[in-house]
Amino acid sequence: MDYAPGSPLGAAAHERFFIECDTHGRILWMNDRARARLGRLESLLEALPPSDLSALFKLLDPEPIAPWPAMASSLQAPLESGGIPVQLVRLIGFGGRVIISAEVRMRAADTLPAQDNLFRTLLGLQSKVVQNYFRLREAQRKLDIQLGRKPRSLGVVLSEALEMERTRLARELHSGTGQTLAGIKMNLELIESQLSNPPAVVTSGLRRLHALADEAVAEIRSVSQRLYPPDWKKLTLRQALESLWNTTGIPENFRSQLDIRLSDSYLPDAIRFTAYRAVQEGLSNVLRHSSATEVKLLVQEQIGQIHIALVDNGTGFDEQDVFRGASNSLTRGIGLRALREELFALNGQFNIISGPGGTRMEITLPTTENE
Ligand SMILES: Nc1ncnc2c1ncn2[C@@H]1O[C@H](COP(=O)(O)OP(=O)(O)O)[C@@H](O)[C@H]1O
Ligand SMILES: [Mg+2]
16 A cells, blocks of 8 residues: 555555664664655655654653663554544663554545654654653552562563563454454355356356465464464463474474473563563574574573573574664564563573574573562
8 A cells, every 4th residue: 555645545444553763763663564654764864853752751750761671651542633543552662772563543534644744643652652651650669669569670561561462462363353354254155155157257266265365364373373372371381382392393394302491380471471482483583584404492491590592504694684783774673683672671691693504592581580
């Protein structure tokens, strides 16, 4: 869908923008959707000066912030006449970065405003979310004092918020898009049953539609299962990793070695979720990018720490490039960088060594929340 300011959309749309900013509100990365709507990054930056988030932060937060705390917040923006139909904005910050996700739900009759209005509105929402976050954090701090509670580590808050977000997305995909597709399939069958003696071209067209709808249903199912594998939160980390290893089809498709040495004692949710998600991201990279024939996963627990090593013998990549500054950030993926920030927020360590012989991802996590 091309961006056409001032023209009605013609069909209801639901889009999700992801925009990654630094502390100054400078945009480092956007997803394709955001780029399609907001235009090229360079022209945006020329059109508008970046908002100075760091000034805003000083204003809102009495303590100097260095390094930036992890945070997650969300805001429901009402549909204003003349404004853009942004419905929900979430903001997740860690290290020196903020990732903003905005959901734009448009009705067929909505008209898109001019490009810089769209951008201005997003920036306005962005600072509202930030203010919202600080108000909540202040309230939480006061509550913690009243309850005499040790404040929770921000990394723990972040990883729990991420987990909630994944669950919500999985549910929306499954019951929203999944149900819509099921509806499409049912209506196809209805049409088929009403046609007596359809021409061959219609029959083959319907068959193709069926196949495409089946494919889409399968894709949705696989994405939502990846986001929220059934019952995984009830499993121990060992069980969850074994199940992930098998359902991803590693033993059938690779020469593989799985070595898990965990005591099965209690692990805080944030640590368990993050360890699981780290392996999931690593395995999905092996499957999608590595062309490897061998995969090894070693997980072991040693005095207060979990060590994870995922090794493949694939083509490797330039790991520096993935983590380098903003110069070519538009082309980079977000999986490893987000993972690294998530691990750092929990006082974990992250290391990737990659080259023509393959890739080795190493992770260390403390087994308690507040270390
Ligand atoms: N195990 C791997 N083998 C080869 N290349 C990899 C591997 N893991 C990551 N990469 C490369 O690093 C890039 C960034 O990975 P990631 O941050 O997970 O983003 P994404 O998977 O969405 O592309 C990938 O696009 C790929 O080129
Ligand atoms: Mg990835």
